[in-house]
Amino acid sequence: DGGITQSPKYLFRKEGQNVTLSCEQNLNHDAMYWYRQDPGQGLRLIYYSQIVNDFQKGDIAEGYSVSREKKESFPLTVTSAQKNPTAFYLCASSPPGRGDYNEQFFGPGTRLTVL
């Protein structure tokens, strides 16, 4: 089955630790995105990548880092520099063609809690 997978589903981190969230897709999508969602709020863009080996900062990139070494994979690292990392993290991908603003499809998300 084609889709987007994220792991782990739940993640607990101690303050001062870096953690990496996994995102994999087998949809052959070029573009991939990371969002953060806080309770009662909309999604905010952290980073996005339109092609392998290239990525751009979104609106709230501080304290996060990404890599895009393979088309299928777009891992997100939450560093100790992120002051308030507890949130629901969502990875998405977007199909090629049909213009620049195609719909995005989401993975099931990772809930990160800092203890």
Added chain:
Amino acid sequence: RKEVEQDPGPFNVPEGATVAFNCTYSNSASQSFFWYRQDCRKEPKLLMSVYSSGNEDGRFTAQLNRASQYISLLIRDSKLSDSATYLCVVNIPSGSARQLTFGSGTQLTVLP
């Protein structure tokens, strides 16, 4: 002014009711519009794209008003399973970036 604004609700309606959500956007150059549905503690899922001519998918109708910069979603004959948060999504042109901006969502509860 927020780039994408929605009434947060909550909207509590009885089964079988018709309910409408509106969403306004700030950038007149926006070209792509979507409605997503998000269930509690789940990921958003695409409900429908919104086309200039308006479009319908079963009980759901989406409309776009470019002059007033708003989009709407109409749900007819509400079902219990329609209870969710509905997200208005708009592209905000920013150079070559393929970005979408998400509203904060409108919460719908359909009551038996």
